[in-house]
Amino acid sequence: MTATTRMTGGDAMVRSLIAHGIDTVFGLPGVQLDHLFNALHDHSNAIRVLNARHEQGTAYMAFGWAQSTGKVGAYAVVPGPGILNTTGALSTAYGCGAKVLALTGQIPSDAIGRGYGMLHEIPDQLGILERLTKFAAHIDHPSHVPGIMADAFRQLHTGRPRPAAIEVPMDVLAERAMVGDPQVPEVYSPVEPDPEQIDAAAKILGNAENPMIFVGGGAYDAAESIRELAQMLQAPVVSYQNGRGVVDERTPLGFTIMPGSEQWIRCDAALAIGCRMQPERQMWGIDDGVRLVHVDIDPTEIPRISKPEVGIVADAARSAEALITALGRHNRTRADRSDEYTALKAKHWAHLEEAMSPQMGFLKALRDALPEDGLFVDEFTQVGYIARVGFPIYAPRTMITPGYQGTLGYGYATALGVQAAHPDKAVLSVSGDGGFMFTANEIATAVHHGLPVVAVVFADGAYGNVLRMQKELHDGRVLASTFTNPDFVKFAESFGADGRRAETPDQLRTAVRESFAARRPTVIEVPVGEFPDPWAVIRPTRMRPIKKWSDR
Structure with a gap:
């Protein structure tokens, strides 16, 4: 029988958080949360609170924590305008499949x-x-806290990861009542694949001459098995935003979408794991020449864009492991294709360097300066767009992006959450001046909590993408796409952070390395002019016919 103890609803909340493995909460206190924060104070030996300067910052930090660890990132804010200020981060977490827990009064x-x-x-x-x-609940009595919190964590850890939210009225947080012990965290068993579907998929992939593998954020925790599977098939592993680093992109089989698009012309079987394959199926095109196998934990995702020949609703890692075993029976004899893929990647890299020389020079400097185990948070900026194809990623969860939400301004606060989760690693944030100012107030948070993120801000005095589109689409007429900046060096220094300026790739490389060595919050301003259009290079182009929707 569960023991009961008299406590406040706030204390019950904190006890449940601790029981479910939460040791950090990003938060902003307020009157409706007084009793929650009082309980957090009582348990400060087990759980820390990192306060931000704006509610959106708390949620982006929780997102950064979740995406870089695969664990739950929690934040707490007041109701009404407080929780509404976090909806951009919640939508980003929803789109990226991040385990974010929102607590509000x-x-x-x-x-x-x-x-x-x-x-x-x-x-x-x-x-x-x-x-x-994915899950939202209201708690109306302290005694209901353990059960509802357990339900929330069950939803966070099973099926497709997506955020959860719990609201608790201020009187419930304050009320003292008999409350049971926190429910013991469950051991969540992964969903096993159907053996017949695995065998059918292995026959398709094993008989293919030019198979390809596509991965997204749902494949991060299956990286080791996917690498083995790719070797067996001699199949390149392609990722676009989420999913980068599942296969080390320094190796022949680690592809971005640029070499992937050319290989797609030859592809006769595709395996999608934990991804939507949206660029490939909707933009590159897909026809009857490609036999598609789709593995996803979410059954609604598999037929969303086009119906695969084999759809497997199961855990990504268990499915990859099962495919490895089945391919032992069905795989054709394959020659090593390392030289072929290395040459293909080199061709596209040379084109990228020629067409995008300003961005690529800066990206090479940043990659040189970031330690091998460092983490990179990209933004929707002229350099960030090219980073999708021009910044090699070595391991899963080391490149954080906002995915299809395209959340401008998410980057710096997200990087602080990444740094909080990885205190001993280098964390690099790359933003434009437009996006950086969305959460630049969180420099104060970085200084207050000693989070040594190095933020590189490319400053052109404009929302560069919007400015270019206005010029191209409206005969050079522009409106609301340029702005006035502060001196970012002095701006950073005014918070007590370090401020630096770099004007060339070599200067940037040196500045980033020295900043990582100093282990202090740093902003590096890089004054730039107008960049070449990145979309001319990275926009997915039609490679195959696209079936009519009725035929998919």
Whole structure:
């Protein structure tokens, strides 16, 4: 029988967080959360609070923590405008499949839904959260905390990872009641693949002359098995944003979409693992010449764009392991294709360096300066776009992106969460001046908590992508796409961080290396002019016909 103890709802929340492995909460206190933060103070030996300067910062930090570790990143903010300020980060976590837990307060229980105009009251807060999460719940009594918290963590750890949210009224956090012990965390068994589907998939892949593997964020924890599978098939492993580093991109089989697009012309069987294959199926094109096998934990994802010949709803790692075994029976004899793939990658790399020389020079300097085990957070910026194909990634979860959400301004705060999760590793944030200013106030957070992120800011005084599109589409007329910047060096120094300026790739390489050695929060401003259009190089182009939707 579960023991019960008299405690506040806030104390019950914190005890459950600790029981489920949370040792860090990113948060901003406020009146509706007073009793939660008081309980966090009582348990400060087991759980730390990293306070940010804006609610969006707390959620992006939790996202960075979750994406770089594969574990749950938790944040706590007040209701109403507080939780609404985090919805950009929640949508990013939803799109990227990140295990983010949002904790928020509520107005007093007896006032919810009555429209009294109480502090931080909004209509249907829970309904808003339900649309941005996998699981959202309301706690109406302290005794319900252990069960609902266990439900939230069960949802975070099973099926397709996506955020969860819990709201607790301020009176419930304050109320003292008899509460059971936190529920013991479950051991979550991965979903095993169907043996018949695995055998069918192995026959398709094993008989193919030019198989390819495509990976996304759902493949991170299957990296070792996917590497072995790729070797057996001599199949390049292609990733676009999420999924980078599942195979070391310094090796012949680690592909970005640039060499991948050329190989796609020859592909006769494709294995998608934990990804949507959206660029390939919707932009490169797919026809009857490609036999498709799709592995995903989410059954709704498999037929979303086109129906595969074999769809396997199962854990990525278990599926890859099973395919390795089955290919032992069905794989054709294959010659080593390392030289062929190395030459193909080199051809595309040379084209990239020629067409995108300013961006590539800076990216090479950044890659040289970032230690092999360092982590890279890219932004939606002219250099960041090219990083998708021009910044080699060596290991899973070492490149953090916002995925299809394209969340401008997410990068710096996200990098702080990455740094908090990896205190002994180098973390590099790359932003444009437009995006950086979205969360530049969090330099104060970096200094306050000693988070030595090195932030490189490419400053051209414009939202570069928007400015280019306005010029091209509207006869040179531009509106609201340029702005005035601070002196970023002095700006950083005003917070107590280090500020530096670099104007060439060589200067940037030196500045980043010295900043990592100093282990202090640093902003490096790189003044730049207008860059060449990155989309002319990295935009996926049509390689094969596309079936009509009715035929897919």
